[in-house]
Each structure stands twice: as structure tokens, then as C-alpha cells.
Amino acid sequence: MATIDLGKHGAHPPGPSSDDRPYHERYHAAHHFVDREHEFDAVKMGVWLFLGTEVLLFSGMFVAYAVFRMMHPEAFLSGSSHLEVKWGLLNTFVLLLSSYTVAAAVRHAQTGNQKWLRINLVFTFFAGLAFLLIKFIFEYWKKYNEGLLPGKFYSYPYSADVPFEPLWWAIYWGATGIHASHVIVGMALFAWLYVRSRKQHFGPGHYNAVEGVGLYWHIVDIVWIFLFPMLYLIH
Amino acid sequence: MTPHAHPHAPAHAEHFDAHGHKDHGHVIVSVATLRTVLLLLLFFTLLTVGAAKAEVFISQTFNVEIPQAINVFVALSIAAVKTVIVVMFFMQLKYDNPLNTMIMVFTFLTVGFFMGFTVLDLGNRGTLDPFKQQYIIPGGTGLKHTDNKTITQWAEDAAKSNGTYDPHHAHHRHDARLSITDMGYVPDGPLHGGSSAQRSRPITVSTGLVPGTAPGAPGAATDEAAHGEGPAH
Numbered sequence: 001m002a003t004i005d006l007g008k009h010g011a012h013p014p015g016p017s018s019d020d021r022p023y024h025e026r027y028h029a030a031h032h033f034v035d036r037e038h039e040f041d042a043v044k045m046g047v048w049l050f051l052g053t054e055v056l057l058f059s060g061m062f063v064a065y066a067v068f069r070m071m072h073p074e075a076f077l078s079g080s081s082h083l084e085v086k087w088g089l090l091n092t093f094v095l096l097l098s099s100y101t102v103a104a105a106v107r108h109a110q111t112g113n114q115k116w117l118r119i120n121l122v123f124t125f126f127a128g129l130a131f132l133l134i135k136f137i138f139e140y141w142k143k144y145n146e147g148l149l150p151g152k153f154y155s156y157p158y159s160a161d162v163p164f165e166p167l168w169w170a171i172y173w174g175a176t177g178i179h180a181s182h183v184i185v186g187m188a189l190f191a192w193l194y195v196r197s198r199k200q201h202f203g204p205g206h207y208n209a210v211e212g213v214g215l216y217w218h219i220v221d222i223v224w225i226f227l228f229p230m231l232y233l234i235h
Numbered sequence: 236m237t238p239h240a241h242p243h244a245p246a247h248a249e250h251f252d253a254h255g256h257k258d259h260g261h262v263i264v265s266v267a268t269l270r271t272v273l274l275l276l277l278f279f280t281l282l283t284v285g286a287a288k289a290e291v292f293i294s295q296t297f298n299v300e301i302p303q304a305i306n307v308f309v310a311l312s313i314a315a316v317k318t319v320i321v322v323m324f325f326m327q328l329k330y331d332n333p334l335n336t337m338i339m340v341f342t343f344l345t346v347g348f349f350m351g352f353t354v355l356d357l358g359n360r361g362t363l364d365p366f367k368q369q370y371i372i373p374g375g376t377g378l379k380h381t382d383n384k385t386i387t388q389w390a391e392d393a394a395k396s397n398g399t400y401d402p403h404h405a406h407h408r409h410d411a412r413l414s415i416t417d418m419g420y421v422p423d424g425p426l427h428g429g430s431s432a433q434r435s436r437p438i439t440v441s442t443g444l445v446p447g448t449a450p451g452a453p454g455a456a457t458d459e460a461a462h463g464e465g466p467a468h
Contacts, residue, residue, distance in 0.1 A: 040261075041332060044331065044332070044335065045332065045334065045335055045338075048335040048338050048339065049338060051339070051342075052338050052339065052341075052342040055339075055342050055343065055346065056342065056345065056346065059345075059346040059349055059350065062346075062350065063349055063350050063353050066350060066353060066354055066357075067353060067357060069303075070354065070357040070358065071357065073303055085284065089280070089284060092280050093277065093280070096273065096276045096277060096280065097273070099273075099276075099321060099325050100269060100270075100272075100273040100325070102325075103264070103269050103324075103325040103326075103327075104266075104269060106327075107263060107264060107266070107269070110261060110263045111263065160447070163447055214326075215326055218321055218322070218325050218326045221321065222317075222318050222321055222322070225314050225317050225318060225321070226311075226314045226318070228280075228283075229283050229287070229310035229311070229313070229314055230307075230310065230311075233283065233284065233287035233306075233310055234306065235287055235290055235291045235294075235306060
């Protein structure tokens with residue numbers, strides 16, 4: 001693909017019934033933007049600012065983690081031993097792969113490859129689903145049954161010598177729970193993107209939404225990249 | 236990026252860069268780059284797990300205790316590298332408006348401040364205790380006296396044994412911990428509402444929030460009333 005001619009319709013709405021072109025070619029930027037390029041840059045900066053707030057949100061959890069870990073290292077050591085590294089590792093691989101597919105989806109939107117754009121969006125959606133299933137079935141459900149719950153809900157009877165372990169579980173459930181809710185939101189966004197992509201909304205001249213959701217998904221992945229060693233690899 | 240004021244015939248010649256081709260200013264990252272980044276990420280993940288296992292192995296085989304800080308530092312630095320390559324290549328920040336990079340850099344700087352000062356505080360909570368225990372004795376370091384008397388007590392006893400002690404100069408002082416109630420203020424209710432945040436000394440009674448501890452169980456005494464004697468005892 002050499003050039004995309006945003007052309008004479010770059011900043012002006014086309015005639016309604018005479019234009020058979022797909023949506024992403026007909027698309028015109030909102031009127032306060034000079035052209036689609038300008039709108040794309042503005043959208044991207046807006047998303048990056050939002051991602052900044054997301055990073056700060058998770059940093060609150062991470063500082064809470066640091067505070068409690070420094071105050072009660074034995075509780076973190078003991079609590080972390082209940083986590084199985086293999087599930088955390090599998091979830092990490094799933095999310096890293098989904099990061100790749102979402103970057104590939106953006107690339108296919110850029111090159112106008114509708115079929116592979118859809119395939120990658122679907123794959124990313126199911127990667128998110130796989131992440132949640134692994135987490136809920138092999139981790140959350142097991143912990144719930146054993147009574148390894150946060151704070152005052154804790155009822156596991158075999159850690160009486162580690163009085164502050166409920167604090168560790170509060171951190172674990174809080175951090176992974178907030179992360180999992182971000183994954184759920186991401187999945188909903190990918191479903192929305194898929195529906196739109198079937199209607200040919202995305203193409204080389206217009207793929208703002210794919211880019212934006214992709215950036216969000218990468219931040220979710222980055223948070224997990226930090227969570228995995230901090231929760232599972234405490235020795 | 237400066238907005239174009241003119242309609243779009245391509246205003247600049249198409250040129251190809253090492254990562255694929257430019258499309259109207261949008262860099263299209265090549266598949267090779269994406270795949271390389273993915274492989275690097277998977278490799279670094281395995282490295283993280285390997286480093287943690289190696290640490291356990293080393294500490295067990297050589298019978299050394301590796302400080303937690305090393306465990307955290309190694310894991311975090313590998314995670315930082317992974318984050319940087321995700322941000323630069325998957326999120327294409329490398330090819331993007333540098334302002335977006337600044338947004339992220341300053342965000343992480345903020346997190347660094349947040350985390351850094353907190354850890355600095357917590358990590359040094361006990362640092363002054365050895366010094367404080369030595370030197371903060373009421374009346375001073377007591378280098379002058381024997382038999383555990385405070386300097387002020389020693390001075391009084393010395394003056395009394397010298398015969399230079401003048402009872403008219405003696406002040407009637409309260410116990411060192413004066414409060415406004417000592418000075419005549421009569422409050423209608425508890426001054427601090429039960430919260431330790433407004434007191435100069437913390438409440439050291441168990442609040443019952445930690446499982447296994449009962450509310451009211453003493454950590455130390457609750458109040459000045461229970462600590463009738465002075466701090467030297």
C-alpha cells in the first residue's frame with residue numbers, strides 16, 4: 001500500500017446516497033479537527049493520558065503491596081507459597097500472546113487486511129477469556145474453598161503462626177481483582193471492536209478505536225507483567 | 236504533529252524505513268519486529284522465573300540468606316525491561332509524538348516518587364532506635380553520674396549535700412508530660428474522640444481488626460492514667 005488518499009473527503013462530509021465506499025473511507029473527522037490525521041493524534045494523546053491515570057491507579061495497589069510486604073515479610077512469604085507459579089506463568093504467556101495479537105490487529109487495520117484484523121480481535125478476546133477462566137477456575141475457586149480470603153473473611157486454619165497473612169490475601173485479591181476487572185472491560189471493548197470491524201468501520205485511513213483499545217490492552221498486560229513476579233515469585 | 240491546512244494530495248514523497256513502510260505519517264511496525272518483541276517477552280518471563288528459582292537454589296545450597304531486596308530488585312528490573320519493549324514497540328511509542336512519551340515518563344516518575352519515599356520511610360523505621368535508646372534519657376546522657384540517676388536529680392542531690400540547695404528557689408513542677416488539662420482546661424468530652432491520630436501518643440490497645448486478637452487486649456497500656464510513673468521507670 002503506497003498512499004492513502006484522504007482526498008477531498010478528508011474534512012467534509014460526503015453526499016449520503018451517492019457514496020458506496022466503506023465506512024472507514026467515508027469517515028470524516030469531527031469538525032474541530034483540521035483533518036483525520038489531527039484527530040488521530042488527538043485521540044492517541046487522550047488515550048495516553050488515560051493510560052497515565054491507569055498506571056497511577058495500579059501504583060496505589062503496588063505501594064500498598066510494598067508497605068505491607070515491608071511491614072510483614074513473613075506473611076508475604078507464607079501467603080505467596082499458596083500460589084502456584086504454573087498458573088501465573090500460563091496467564092502471563094496468554095496475556096503476552098494477546099498483546100502480540102492486538103499489535104498485529106492494529107497492523108492489519110493499517111494495511112486494510114479486514115480478515116486478519118477480525119481474526120486477531122477474536123483471538124485477543126478469547127485470550128482474555130482464557131486468562132479469566134484460568135484465574136477463576138484454578139486459582140480463585142480453590143482459594144475461596146480453602147478460606148484464603150482477604151482480611152476478616154479469612155478462615156484458613158493452618159497459618160495460625162502467621163498472624164498477618166490476611167493482609168497478604170487482601171493485597172492478592174485486591175490487586176488481581178482490579179486487574180481482572182480491567183480484563184473484563186477489555187474483553188467487552190474487543191467484542192465491540194469486532195462488531196464494528198464486521199461493518200468495515202476500520203481501514204488504513206481510520207482505525208482510531210483499534211489503536212486506542214490496543215493501547216489499553218497493553219497497559220493491562222504491563223500491569224500483569226509486574227504483578228506476576230511480585231505475587232508469585234516471592235522467595 | 237502540525238495539522239495540515241491543505242487538502243491531501245500526498246505532500247511528501249513516500250519513503251520506506253527499516254520497520255516497514257510509512258503510511259501518511261503512520262508507521263506500520265513490521266511483522267518481524269512484532270515477532271521479535273514477543274519472543275523477547277517470553278524469554279524475559281522465563282528468565283524471571285529462572286532467576287527466582289536460582290535464588291532459592293543458591294540460598295539453599297550455599298546456606299546463605301539472600302536479602303528480600305535482591306529478589307525484588309531482580310524481578311522488578313526484568314519487568315521494567317519487558318515494559319519498555321512493550322511500550323516502545325507494541326504500543327508504538329517509539330514512532331509516536333514525543334509528547335506521549337513524556338506523559339508516560341512523568342507518570343512513571345510520579346509512581347517512583349510515591350513508591351520511593353514510602354519505601355524510604357518504611358525501610359528506615361528502626362534505624363534511629365539504637366541511637367535513641369542510648370541518648371534519650373531524661374536529663375541527658377548521664378555521662379556524669381553513676382547509680383542511674385538523671386543529671387537533674389544528681390544536681391539536686393549534689394547541691395543538697397553541698398549545702399548550697401536553696402528550697403526557696405525550688406519550683407513546683409508537674410510531671411514532664413503536661414497536657415492542657417493540667418493547665419486548667421476542662422473539656423466536655425474526650426479530647427481526641429478516641430482517635431489516636433490527634434494524640435501525641437498512640438493508642439496501643441488492640442482494635443480487634445487483626446484476626447485472632449481481641450479488642451481491648453493490651454499491646455501496651457492505654458493511657459497516661461495507667462502509666463502513673465515517669466518515663467525513667
